[in-house]
Amino acid sequence: MNKKRLSLRARIIINMVLLVLVASVLIAAVTIYQYREEAKDYHKERLERKEKAIRQSIDFVIRETTYPKTTDKIPLIFKDEIFDIDAIHNLQINLYDLNGRLLKSSKRTILRDSTEAFLDPIILKTLANTVDHRYVVKNKEAGQTFQSSYTYITDEKFKTLAILNLPYLENDDFLNKELKEFLMRLAYAYLVLIFVAIVFAYFISKFITKSLRTISDKMNETRLEKRNKKIQIESTSEEIEALVNAYNSMIDELEASAVVLATNEREQAWREMAKQVAHEIKNPLTPMRLTVQSFQRKFDPQDENIHQKVNEYSNTLIEQIDTMSSIASAFSNFAKMPAQKSENLNVVNIVKLALDIFNEHYIEFYPETEEIIAKFDRTQLIRVVTNLVKNGIQAIPEDFENPKIKVSVVNEGDNVSIIIEDNGSGIAEDTKAKIFEPKFTTKSSGMGLGLAMVKNIVETYNGSITFTSQLEKGTTFKVTFPKE
Template identity: 35%
Template structure:
């Protein structure tokens, strides 16, 4: 059973349920029908018995018992019943039954006796002098019989009347039951076929989405776009597909984070290597140029101007390379975090004071903004963001840079808004990638470093930018609760 497919197991379960329900309902129907019909035929037999007893009482004319018994064939003809009369000791007196021509005739010679079990019950009741003694008995053939004690006008018992219930009547009962079972079977066969069709349709609705999910799970690719599934109904399958689609989103986010982490790691390794390879020879080169300058000028004073100009150019290039190396070095290694508790608004004020002449407006918050992060790393973040804001504003445009600090849930949010040139939409997704820059100078590592620092803070950094109107950066730093 465990090796069968889910659809096959559900079909077997449904068909088994239908089959057993048919058996159960069929058995209950047969039992109830038999019980109901048995009760009906018992009542019918009792009605016939009462009618026959009344006829015998009428024909006996007081105490003339023998006259009534001699007219037993007439009573049988009227009620269309076989009748038997026995003495109180159970011996045979007379009966009336049909001959070959279908006419009731009397018979006074027979060795018939009352069934022993029935006689025992009747004999006890007669000895106890009970009145209206009747007993319905099922004989060995399964046929019903009724025994009734007959009384004279003095209320004295004088004989026992026996009315057998014809086998044909009981056979009719069985025929009725078989007809009922046949009708019930037909109904259940029809229901079985309808249920099978509905089960197959329902199973396809259940298993098709599961098969589709299985196929999708088998074809999942971390580095590719995985299409979500659509399900129009908000049922259990819909909830499963919704969960699958949500997992797809989470998988994509994790894949993006992994890819970004790998790129960041690769850039850090490359930056370290570049810094190491270039930084070491720069100082000896600078010293060699300066030494060369002194020697040549001393030995050839006429070449002083040319030598000074040449050495100045070389030293400028060396200094430029040193700046590049420092940028790579800063990006590659931020150093170990030294967390400390301080007021964020005071640190922002200290950094803003460094740019007094740059048109920065700082709106200090009314409450203290307590954080626990590396102060020097925060300084590098704000310096970078503020410098980018200043450099993004054209020289002919009046600088308007606004800095605010607000509270958002569990974060302090620093908002830096400028009125610069803005960032084109097609470049915005790459803003935090290493080597990306919108300026004519620089290595494009500043915002990548800022993103790394904010991530280390367990914070968030986002931005909104509109071309030729400016850019707004939102830096969220976790609050510190003492």
Template identity: 35%
Template sequence: MPLNDYKGYRLRNRVFIGFLAICFLSVIASATLSYVILRDNAKKQSQQDMQNKSEALMSSLDYALSHSQVETYDIPKILENEIYEIADINKHDIIIYDLNGNYLLSNKDPNLVAQKKMPSDVIKAIKKNGKQYDDKAYDEKLKATIVSSYMVLKNNMLENIAYVYFPYYHNESAYMEVFKEYFIYIIGVNLLIILFSIWFSWIISNNLTEAIIRFTSMISKINLFDKNLNPIKYYKNDELNALVKAYNKMIAEIADQRERLSYIEKQSAWQEMAKQVAHEVKNPLTPMKLMMQNFERKFDPNAPDNATKVKNLSEIIIGQIDVISRVASAFSEFAQLPQKNDEEISLNKEVKNVLTIFSDENIFVHANHDNIPMKIDRDYLSRIITNLVTNASQAKADDRKSVINVDLEKIEKRIRITVEDNGVGISEDKITKIFDPNFTSKSSGMGIGLTMVKRMVEDYNGTITVVSEPDKGATFTISMPSNL
């Protein structure tokens, strides 16, 4: 068996056993809880029924003795006939004892009364309790637990006058039989739940491990230089969805890093070229100046055309020197940006200060907050805004008035700067190269401005994008963290 399959198999078993264990524990817990609740309810119902019957019997006896002041010795005479009616209505035998525990009266034949004297411990228990004493015993004939009750009989003056005994009064086992019957049904239902859980747990564990194996296979194929990395399509909203999102985010970041690496490599090549150009261009500057100075010193002042020659030569050489100096300065500036000095600023205020140099332009600044704090190097921000607004100004159309909108937005912890113009726009074939070094769509310039802007934005972990429609204008959008 392959290693990956073996691990998946082991994981599937662990998940299956885990689900099954939880199911068994749940079933056992629910069965135990049901058992305790049903048992307690059966006992409570048994005790409640016994109490209700006892109270009914005592109410009948109390009513029979309530018509006059009765003492213990009056009981046999008063209840001589009524005791049979009371016993018949309540369907229980009744035996009455005096306060010393001696037999007084019963609905049964005296010869059939086995207990002519109450046990002394029962009398003590009743006197201690003050109301009732229940005696439990197991009947071998009935194979059940029988509860008999001794209760205190009072007269209409609430004086104790006798003890009433209800033999074989209550059968607790009958209630427990009902409980057992219900519990058997519960066990049957739980067995069905267990069988269903086994099947369902196996299905879940299979689906889970199959998904993990598939994801593992895709993750193992990740390569920084592979351009055909496809995102995983997974639409269930569960924990695996978080894994899929992390994977999809990772491959997106890999693609971004791949592009960034390509850009850095290209940028490094241009930096080297810029340094070389700066070095090569600056070398001839001094000899050229010396040549001009020597020429001016040695020329013949009597020659009729000397003035013209000197003027022409000077203009040519000085013009070339100026051109070479501008090229060298531009490439040197691109090769090495100044050291960043980040400080907390108000973006609104700084942008407005930068835009004061464009006094002749129709520039409008909009912000979603009156004060947008940001941590950035002032020079970097100034160069970024100046380059973008300059480009927007130079791209104005001849047939309409130029309008430039600068939007400043703070969205959570990110800053978005948008520079929009209504100029001539950028053609589709040029828009993909707009940030490349030495690329320009204008007749003059070195094509370094937007490349520098992009580099400075990316130094702050930001991004810059452009959208444009020919003859309708262009929109540059910068997104970067506020760093606060």
């Protein structure tokens, strides 16, 4: 069964039932876990209580005995008393000497498969090395779980006389019965709840899909070339009403703009495309011109790094030429801009490469780290940086005494940000709202497409561009986009 082909009503019912089933399974799992933890704590505390009480009885016997209080006299000291203590506390008692040999047991018949005559050396070693000289061993035998605690018995002067062993059987019959009864009651409750969920989901889905079907039918009938009717639905939810109002508003706007759109759409599209392409071709020319001037000014045949510098200048020119070539090729295919590509880039290196084409000495670069990897188009990222830096250069007056442009690349969790700060003339308040609009410019030359293009590129990669500015103090642009 393909869930994508299911109707909305079926999906609502199935999801409601699944929600109840998942909740029931989770509650049952938590309940079983809780019961097991309680049983574990109960047996642990019960063994500790019995051990404490038995030790008190043993200490009393040792205090009152007339026999010498030595290890070899333990069988005589507890000749009959060990059975009395067993009868009082209903727990088998085994006494071993310090070498692990059985001295006395309250079990009258000692079977080899149940009571060992000698303790395991590991038990003796562990008991001696523990801080409180207490060791508990847990094992399973014949489907039942046993705990055996081992502690030292001492006299009044805290001299160790023997090792006390208490075998304890964990009987969970009562807790298991109680758990089984609770799970049965929970199952009955959730069966009723599933039935209620199905009925509830049926009526809710019927109410929702009725309105949605009406809206869907009207939308399918909508045509640009004819007059469309508005949707009229009564007694619906707030969300459906908002959807209907949005559709009716769209119909009004559609009718108002249909005639204008038909006459101006093609002409305007080609006009804007021509301006955009002209601006895109002009962008690489400025870096190319700056690169050639820099090469001409700094060329020194005697420089030992002349070949490396020639390669860097050549790579920069080739990259910009490739950009122009891609623009021209794309424009020939119905005037499209270069296709957006997503490739893993070291943003720090790309920004540094974009800054290398500028000759201004006051441009400073501050990367947070040497490597910040993100997915972006290499050519588009260079275009973003060069446009913003060029705007910063143009915003600084020529006679300014201390010009400065600071470019930073910072890591912000799942995002990377490029910050370009200048101390130029700033942006006036009345022009801030229009700064990213196409064809808007405050310069005497240019078509005003640079920032609009930057905004379009950044938003294509689910990023954002913001700025802050103060007159005569400067402007800061911040470009942020996700790494993935």
